[in-house]
Amino acid sequence: MQPLRGRSEELGRLLEALREAEHGTASLAVVSGEPGLGKSALLAAAVEQAERQGFLVAQATAQQTDDISPLSSLAPALRAGREPLIDTEHFMELAALNTQPLWLAERLAAFVGRRLDGVKALVVLDDAQWSDPLTAFSLRVLIARLASHQLLWLIATRPAPGGVADQLVNAVQTQVPVHTIELGPLSAEAIQDIAKDRLNRPVESGLALQLAGVQGSPFLAEQLIAGLYLDNTTPGAPGLEHTAPGASSLGSAAAGTPASVTPVGPLLTAPASTGPLPPGLVEGVRRRSTGLSENARTLVRTAAVFGSEFRLEDVAALMSEPVAKLATALDEAIHAGLLTDAGSALRFQHELLRSATLADVPPSAQRALHGAIAAQLIAAGRGAAVAAPHVLAVAQPGDTAAVSTLRQAAQELIATMSTTAAEVIQHAFELTAVDDPLRAEVGVDVVAVLLAAYQYDRAAAFADDLLSGTALYHGPVTPDLRATVRLHLAPRQWVTGRLQRQDLFAPGAAPHLTERLTAYRTLLAPDEVAPTELLPRLTDPVARAIVHTAAAEAARAAGRYATARDYYVKARETPSDLGSLPDTVLEVGELYCRAEADELPAALQRSRELMTAGDWQTAAHLSVLHARLEYAAGNLDLAEKEAKAGLWWMKDLHDTALVPASHQVLALIALLRNQPTKARELAGTDSTINALLALADGDDKAVTRLRDVPHEFPERIDVLVRADAEDLLAAQVAVSPSVAALGAHELVAAGNDLKRLAAATEQLRTTGRPLLRALAADRYGRAELESGDRATGVATLEEALDTLTKLGATAPAGRIQAVLQAAGVRRRRWAAVPARAEAGWEALTPMERRVALLVAEGHTNRSAAEELVISASTVGTHLRSVFGKLEVNSRVQLTRLVLERFAPPPNA
Incomplete structure (x- = not known):
């Protein structure tokens, strides 16, 4: 490897980050700079040093065409080497989750985390500005999740405000240290050192003068030496005649980009600017091309229009030449230092070389080639998504054929690359005239795709403009258009609590659309029309499913869990269509009701399955449900983990509706673990948590405030038992006679009747709720002690103590321990209660x-x-x-x- 010149300070900062990683401080390093300034050379030097120090190194280079392939930018780093970060079996498992980015990223983090336990590692991604959306998202999750590993993340990117790198830094800077390294031009001395390294001899004065004109770019210095760059300060470039045509392959490290780097090509999004091309580079490439055969020159120019990478057979088809006939022309282009053969595809040696080649192709010829390429790709069955960049390069406003292709491309991309699909459909919309009725159809597509990409705010703002007669659309806003747009938005609005009644009217719309809007009004305000009264009048299956959901929500709010469960099941039987509610949200409601209706084990098992295969857009709902069910089952560590995961998803998805629900679970766990300060921080204005805190602080009067516990509070029955709320428990039994409710009611109603207390305690053993079981055993054991039956009382209390100690519920365990100690019970170890704080x-x-x-x-x-x-x-x-x-x-x-x-x- 050639020595790295002029970057000792920057390399030193990366080596320091490696040392920090070795000592357990994970971090992210971002190297940014314009093309040709040596980003890749710096990364290569860091990789070499890391390997010498025993780091596991995984590296990849993003390609400009990655936009249409999920996780394609990061995948080479995951799968490279004899011991890859992800084995084949796990990688195939991830492939099945490419439509569920949150779950995929979580699983990926789990796999990589296990692989890197106890291993110091460097993960490198070059040309990160081209990262596909799933890679960009997964990096955010991976860096946050693996913050405790011996790991340095190193990415290189062009300056792009608000781009992938900036988004990544903003997302993770609170989890890990971030090192930003901006590369500027090299000094004249460093440039001359590069030339000396390449020529293996001192730099002659004429060449030194030419090198002064490369403006500190190591890439241009390389090309000057190779004869592909002409510095205008010294016409004729004397002293370079001896350089071999393929000499540009020398010093790829100092040049800043190895042969595998992707050149600039047509993008679905605007590429990062490379700035004006040095005139000498264009002239140098043109001079080198004059030595090629006509076929080779045509091949190179056609390839430049194709994009960042291309297949020889595609270029051959466009040139109407047999592939075999182009083999010699390809060899010429490679020998001239312009192209490189990457096996599955051909690329330019550097994106600046491609740009310089493209500069020599007249704009009219570029447009014609883009059109021909698009037509060829579609005719060959390669798909509208592959052709879309070329369509965009030539499409003009009003081009209905282009709009049709882009709409098809968006549909092809929506399942796996929804962010890219959103950009494509936006382009299609912009190509239609503001008064063209087709613009309304495409506008509906825009709303649907933006929602699929989880860009709700953009979708809602776009929908409002589309329906409001703004400059966005001047065509007729028909009732069907209004209803269709509102029904696209309604499911997500309902889930996030943003649904507004005034948006659920479209007089004159088709009957099935009108029924669906009416059903949503019922869901939003069931008092307006009772769901059970509306159901017989509905014929549309989607509308009926929405109303079944409204009936389920009303029954659940009233504590009629079995009834609510059955309504949720009916709602989920209808196939998905416009306006359908997310199935995962409905199943979350169903599972909650199943858990409250004596089906906790089955509900918990299903929620665990959903946590790895559910709808990523409802991840927060799943996490909160899972946290509640794990808490009900006494699995406090898992409940805490899922509640925190729910908060993380809510933050990442900008949806905070369920934050109080997560805080409730976390506060209850903190109370059980004798952490009142932590519980108080989480409680906020939650009246039930604050009442429980007051009781823990010795305020016995607070027990009366527990009677106000809402139906949706986690393990409400436990709270009602603590409040001795016999009447409320009786009401719960009346509407939902579960074993837990029946047993709890009997426990409270028994008073000091020891036989009834014993029977109730035995009944609650079957619920699968160990915290409730321990609460009952505590009450029954104390009653037996007070009655004089020491043997039964002690045995029952010790059972409760052992259960709570095993669960990690040290606060109630400590109270039971104190009762046992006061009764004269002796144990070799009392491990339930940690040492009391000395102050505060x-x-x-x-x-x-x-x-x-x-x-x-x-x-x-x-x-x-x-x-x-x-x-x-x-x-x-x-x-x-x-x-x-x-x-x-x-x-x-x-x-x-x-x-x-x-x-x-x-x-x-």
């Missing part, structure tokens, strides 16, 4: 907390003693301990601290 609120004992709360309410020592049924002297003792642990000196300071902590006051 968590350091207070339950009695000290109660004293602090009463004092903050204005009680004197005597009145607090009467409230607590203890002596005033004992209150004083507790109060002095509170002052010391909270580091306060007066009742006023204590009151202020309590009010700041609780706000509103705990007994409000």
Whole structure:
């Protein structure tokens, strides 16, 4: 490998990042610079150093045609080498998820994470500006998920504000350190060193003068030496005559781009600008081309129009020449240092060489070639998506054939490359006239594709403009058009809580569309027309499915879980069509109801399956459901993981509707783990969580506030048991007589009847809800102890203690442990309760907390003693301990601290 010249500082920064990775600090390094400044050379030097230090290296180069192939930019890095990051079996599993980017990225992170456990690694992506959308998205997930590994992510890109690199940095900069390295022109000394390395001799004065004209570009220096660049400062380029025609293959590292780098080609999106081409490069390439045969010159120029890479057979077909006849011409172009054979495709040695070649093709000829290429690709059955870049290069406003091809291309791309499909359909829309009725049809396509690409805000704004008579569209807004657009938006609007009643009217629309809009109004406001009353009047299956969902939602809100479950099942039986609600969201509702209707194990198993194969656009709903079911099953670690995953998806998808639901699960887990401060941070204004916190802080009066627990609260039955809400449990049994509800009601209704308590506790053993079972055993065990049956009471309480300890629920376990210890039970180890904090609120004992709360309410020592049924002297003792642990000196300071902590006051 040729030495790297003029980049010691930049290489040093990358080596420092490698050292940090070796010590466990993962990071992202972004190298940016214009074409030809040596980005690839710097990456190659970093790779060489990493391999010397024992790093596992995975690298790939994005190609400009990657836009239509999901994960094609990153895949070579995943699969390269004898020990790839992803084996064949796992890679095929990922391929099946290319329409579910969130799940694919999660699975990819899991596979790569396991592969890199204990391994220091460098992952490199060159020309990242060409990354396909799935690669760009997956990198965001991978970098965040693997932040604890010995890993350096290194990407190179052209400057592109708001491009792939900028989006990546913005997404991960809070998870890992980011190193940005901007490459500028090399110094004159470094350029001369490159020339000396290539020529293996001192640089002559004439050449030195020419090198001064390359403007610090190592690529142009290479081409000057190879004779493909003419510096105008010294006409004739003396001293280079001895250079072999293929000499450009020398020093590819210093030139900044190895042979595999993709040249510029037609894009579905605007390419990053390379800036004006150096005139000397165009003239140099033209001079080199004059030495080629006519066939070779035609081959090179045609190839330049084809794009970043091409197949020889495609160029041969366009030139009406047999492939065999072009073999000699291809060999000439390769020997001249213009093209390179990558096996499956042919490419230019560097994108600047392609640009220089293209500059010598008249615009009219380029347009004609693009048109011929598009027609040829479509005729050959290569698909509209492959032809789309060439169609865009020649299409003119009003070209209905071009619009038709682009619409077809968008449909071909939507399943696997929805972001690219959105750009294609936008181009198709712009090619139609503002008063052409076809523009309305394409406009509907735009809304649908934007929604498929999860670009809801763009879709909604576009829809509003389309239907409002703005400059976007001047044609007739028919009732069917209005209804169709609104029905495209309605499912996502309902899921995210953005559906508005005024958008659900389109007088004069087709009957099936009118029925669907009416059904959505029922879903939005079931009090307007009862779903069960509307169903008999509907004939459209999609409308009926929406109304079945409305009936399910109403039944679920009322706690009638079995009824709601059956309505969800009916709603899911209808095939998907315009306006259909996302099936995964409906199944989430169904599984929630199944779990509440004595089907928790089956619901939990199905939710686990959905977590790896569900609809990525409803990932947050799935994560929250899964977190709740894992919590119900007592799997606190898994519940916490899924609740946090739900928050991550919500942040990434800019949909925060379910944040409170995730916080509820996390706060409940924190309370079980004796982490009240963490629970308080998560609680916000949640009245039930705050009531539970007040109880944990010793405020017994807060138990009455638990009666207000809403139906949707996680494990609501547990809370009602704690509140002794016999009437509310009876109401729950009346509408949904599940084993859990029946057992909980009997547990509370039993009072001190030991036989009934025992029967209720035994009944709750069958629910698969260990936290509820432990709650029942705690209540029954204490009752047995108080009745004098020490053997039964201790055994039952120890069972509850063991269950809670195994689950990691240290707070309730600690309370049971205290009861057992007070009863004189001795164990070799009491492992349930961690050591109490020495200072702060968590350091207070339950009695000290109660004293602090009463004092903050204005009680004197005597009145607090009467409230607590203890002596005033004992209150004083507790109060002095509170002052010391909270580091306060007066009742006023204590009151202020309590009010700041609780706000509103705990007994409000």
